[in-house]
Amino acid sequence: MRFESPTTTKAAATLLASESGVAHVLAGGTDLLVRMKMGSIEPDLVVDIKRIESLRTLKVAAAGVQIGAAVPAVRLGESDKLRSLWPGVVEAANLIGSDQIQGRCTVVGNLCNASPAADSVPALIAAGAKALVVGPKGKRRVAVEKVVLGPGRTSLARDEFIEAVVLPARTGKSADAYLRFTPRTEMDIAVVSAAINLTLSRGIVQSAKVVLGAVAPTAVIVPAAAKALIGTKLDDAALDKMVAACRAACNPIDDKRGTIAYRTKVAGVMARRAALIAYERAGGSK
Amino acid sequence: MNGVTVSAKVNGDAVQYVCPADESLLDVLRNRLNLTGVKEGCGTGDCGACSITLDGRLVCACLVLGAEAEGREIGTVEGLSEGGKLHPLQEEFIEKAALQCGICTPGFLVAAKSLLERNPNPTEEEIRYALAGNLCRCTGYDKIVRAVQSAAKIMRRGKKAAR
Numbered sequence: 001m002r003f004e005s006p007t008t009t010k011a012a013a014t015l016l017a018s019e020s021g022v023a024h025v026l027a028g029g030t031d032l033l034v035r036m037k038m039g040s041i042e043p044d045l046v047v048d049i050k051r052i053e054s055l056r057t058l059k060v061a062a063a064g065v066q067i068g069a070a071v072p073a074v075r076l077g078e079s080d081k082l083r084s085l086w087p088g089v090v091e092a093a094n095l096i097g098s099d100q101i102q103g104r105c106t107v108v109g110n111l112c113n114a115s116p117a118a119d120s121v122p123a124l125i126a127a128g129a130k131a132l133v134v135g136p137k138g139k140r141r142v143a144v145e146k147v148v149l150g151p152g153r154t155s156l157a158r159d160e161f162i163e164a165v166v167l168p169a170r171t172g173k174s175a176d177a178y179l180r181f182t183p184r185t186e187m188d189i190a191v192v193s194a195a196i197n198l199t200l201s202r203g204i205v206q207s208a209k210v211v212l213g214a215v216a217p218t219a220v221i222v223p224a225a226a227k228a229l230i231g232t233k234l235d236d237a238a239l240d241k242m243v244a245a246c247r248a249a250c251n252p253i254d255d256k257r258g259t260i261a262y263r264t265k266v267a268g269v270m271a272r273r274a275a276l277i278a279y280e281r282a283g284g285s286k
Numbered sequence: 287m288n289g290v291t292v293s294a295k296v297n298g299d300a301v302q303y304v305c306p307a308d309e310s311l312l313d314v315l316r317n318r319l320n321l322t323g324v325k326e327g328c329g330t331g332d333c334g335a336c337s338i339t340l341d342g343r344l345v346c347a348c349l350v351l352g353a354e355a356e357g358r359e360i361g362t363v364e365g366l367s368e369g370g371k372l373h374p375l376q377e378e379f380i381e382k383a384a385l386q387c388g389i390c391t392p393g394f395l396v397a398a399k400s401l402l403e404r405n406p407n408p409t410e411e412e413i414r415y416a417l418a419g420n421l422c423r424c425t426g427y428d429k430i431v432r433a434v435q436s437a438a439k440i441m442r443r444g445k446k447a448a449r
Contacts, residue, residue: 100337
């Protein structure tokens, strides 16, 4: 195995494009090194992107946020401004692993690992995040929900990588929230999760996005659930309608961590609670 | 060997080593630099026995490549004592009997030191969350939490006295 640590995205793209064997990008390494250790991958080339200055940058403004691919999750929680603009994205990213993992893991890595239970992915999708993809032919911008195709599979070409995710401008009274269910309080993987992003006007929901995690091969956007919230103050009837839409959108696996019936029921519970948290954060009161 | 040459700092001292590109920093520290205070438990980032600091951030050495450490500052449990005097956390782990077999202890000490640097007066809940990435199969954690609380108190008093 060769190890390279380029200092520009162009050099990284060239290294990946010119490798004939198996090449992997190394950011936080919290998934990659485990897979190497388990022998499930045997890279010929590992490209460490942490020496690329622009990828280590976290830009936070109301007009937009850019999270570089080499920014460890812990840094998201350290930004008061990011926590107030996108509290749901931050709480999702900060739920990944322990403090030790937080010091290394990245949201772009969480996305590219393509686990159905990834914590930051539903929150990024609810936020309307875009991934900035770099390849030998240049750059392209793609919605985060178009990146993950299924467990462990992404739409990236073998010579492409993501340099950052960007969150859109925040307007009006907006807030997001992320909740997951795990049997333990820490160091666990979501059995079910829900991310909600709301914008209010005079306490009434103007726009909404509802995304569920760990209930299908990829995170699931539930437009019918969002529609149930729009034009309401999250009264019980609206919430009941949203919960029913969420449950109808579930297509989970059945395993020792949760049965199909259990995951489907809890998806509605998580969505209801997350919606109420987002509503309150956005300044709504009932 | 198709090795990578690395210069880094460990506990303040400059070090140089050559390691294979796929060797973990954990193996480098233990087998090339003889810093055997860094323990291998799971090797997959779940147990925290290999906790170190990398440029001041708490990380698992098993999830870092040795090749990545070029120019970085590494802190291990061996750097906790100063001039032969144990760190208050080490003193209190002994005082409160916060260890039995001891294999998790270096990781707990490094993680607890990192916590107290960020938060000198943590609640019990904050301590338990901060140490959730460190597993201990002997103590049941309670004595570890008491030792960290006690060391935090001593360190706060020390800081006040120094002022």
